[in-house]
Amino acid sequence: MNKPIGKTDASQKTPVNQPKTARGEATRNAILGAAERVIGAKGYSDASIGHITSEAGVAQGTFYIYFKTKEEVFSELVLEMGRLVRHTISEATQGIENRLEAEKAGLRAFLEFVKAHPDLYRIVQEALFVDPDAYREYYGAFADGYRTGLTEAEAAGQISIGDPDTRAWALMGIARALGEQLVVFNSETPISELVASAYDLIENGIKP
Amino acid sequence: MNKPIGKTDASQKTPVNQPKTARGEATRNAILGAAERVIGAKGYSDASIGHITSEAGVAQGTFYIYFKTKEEVFSELVLEMGRLVRHTISEATQGIENRLEAEKAGLRAFLEFVKAHPDLYRIVQEALFVDPDAYREYYGAFADGYRTGLTEAEAAGQISIGDPDTRAWALMGIARALGEQLVVFNSETPISELVASAYDLIENGIKP
DNA sequence: ATGAAACATGAATCAGTATTCATGTTTGGT
DNA sequence: ACCAAACATGAATACTGATTCATGTTTCAT
Incomplete structure (x- = not known):
């Protein structure tokens, strides 16, 4: 363990939390899908995290397990x-x-x-x-x-x-x-x- | 006072305050010009009324003498x-x-x-x-x-x-x-x- | 010259909401 | 079966910024 590689090494983007289990993957996708619908319908600034997470059927805090900011989704x-x-x-x-x-x-x-x-x-x-x-x-x-x-x-x-x-x-x-x-x-x-x-x-x- | 006409009757838009003096006209134009510059530069949601009025050189409240809402400008x-x-x-x-x-x-x-x-x-x-x-x-x-x-x-x-x-x-x-x-x-x-x-x-x- | 309407002020209100956090619950490798 | 890591929760925090308002100042028709 001598390589303190930052995150998944990838290419700068999506640096936060790639899900590591099937459950996580599913939740992340649910949020992403909800974001698409909600932001598409209401526009970026009228689409609150609350709206998105409730559309996704998860708690508000869950959002930040997978995305660093609203802008990131x-x-x-x-x-x-x-x-x-x-x-x-x-x-x-x-x-x-x-x-x-x-x-x-x-x-x-x-x-x-x-x-x-x-x-x-x-x-x-x-x-x-x-x-x-x-x-x-x-x-x-x-x-x-x-x-x-x-x-x-x-x-x-x-x-x-x-x-x-x-x-x-x-x-x-x-x-x-x-x-x-x-x-x-x-x-x-x-x-x-x-x-x-x-x-x-x-x-x-x-x-x- | 038996005709409770809504607003200035006109054609729905700009129903609030058309300036009635030269001073008012000038101020309104200053605000409009400032709004153009500020909103053009920062975008609608990052352009606050404060930014606009300070760019126009008037107080914040003055904005609402000429425009009902931010959306209206x-x-x-x-x-x-x-x-x-x-x-x-x-x-x-x-x-x-x-x-x-x-x-x-x-x-x-x-x-x-x-x-x-x-x-x-x-x-x-x-x-x-x-x-x-x-x-x-x-x-x-x-x-x-x-x-x-x-x-x-x-x-x-x-x-x-x-x-x-x-x-x-x-x-x-x-x-x-x-x-x-x-x-x-x-x-x-x-x-x-x-x-x-x-x-x-x-x-x-x-x-x- | 004068007073009512216009205009101007900026501090206070008020609401929304992104983000954090302390606390549980679930999962999967062993 | 067990436990550390993942995942999930939702209330609390923190801040921004639109809009209102009570109080002056200026304009202009008479």
Whole structure:
């Protein structure tokens, strides 16, 4: 025992208490799930620890066994959301050869995900204020994904030449706006229609 | 005194205290300006009334002469921002006949405005949590503007046929994303380049 | 010039809630 | 079966900050 390693050595984050038993694991997950629902519904500052723990069915003090602060659950939520969305999208685009088709399928998967998890949107948005780094990481990773796809597609001659960076941001912006239309503005437009007209625009532009 | 009319009858909003003298007007504006700076810098919940009033150079109680609650200044700020942006854009597009060119000039003006007033972005974003109605109104009006422009351009044969609604949301999403790149991600890319490549995409799409 | 309405003050109130802690209870390896 | 580590509890702590209020001061229409 001569290595006074701090915590689990990992990579700085989640430095406090990883559960060590099945019971702990379950409780932690219960809290995380409750936090997602409560923060998603009421917003970060209106969601009290009391609300979260009572939704999770545990005592208030239990919260601090697994999370150092209120902010920490929030950050973890954002991280997890990011992983989930990326996973969903990469799943949906598996094996699609044509990049353009892949992007289209990715957009559809994204919109479907967002519609199924409306809390996601709010939580990630609020990260800009609660945990800006997590916010930047989330959208940075998103933009990177687009940029990579675009660069490869350009190299493969599947799309025209153009600045991949701005294009990446633009495509991401489109995805976000359509997602917002669904979640914040409760649009009735079916996802397939959104995807179709968005990709008509993306592919052909609006020149007559 | 037989008409127990609630408040000033007006249209529900700003029902409290419109200043009635020049002094009052000045004080109110000082508070509003301070609120913009402080809330923009620290975010809604970290910006206390104390911070705002001390930045404005008035006593804490003075705040409540002009605003019923903390939320109320915020809402007013969002409203004013919306007016300002729309005004800036319409100014910049005055007299441009070709719709496509007008949209392009509008995007440039928008990005320039956002870069000059980075607080705008944060405040409007935060409205989704502090005052969702103001948020929806802001972006709703924005989308309407785009939709109208697109519909007219379509009728005039200046752009191809396509769903104006989704297109409006998509274009708005692009503008937002580029603005965010400037403000949140501190991109160095000059605005004219952003506008140029964005509009290359919007006009021609990415088909090879 | 003057008094009622406007405006300004800042200390006191009041409520909410993140975090800690002293005290039990449960678990799992031996 | 046993006990040290994990886990759980919920009341108490501690602090922040929005809003109110009783008391002055300034403005402006007459």
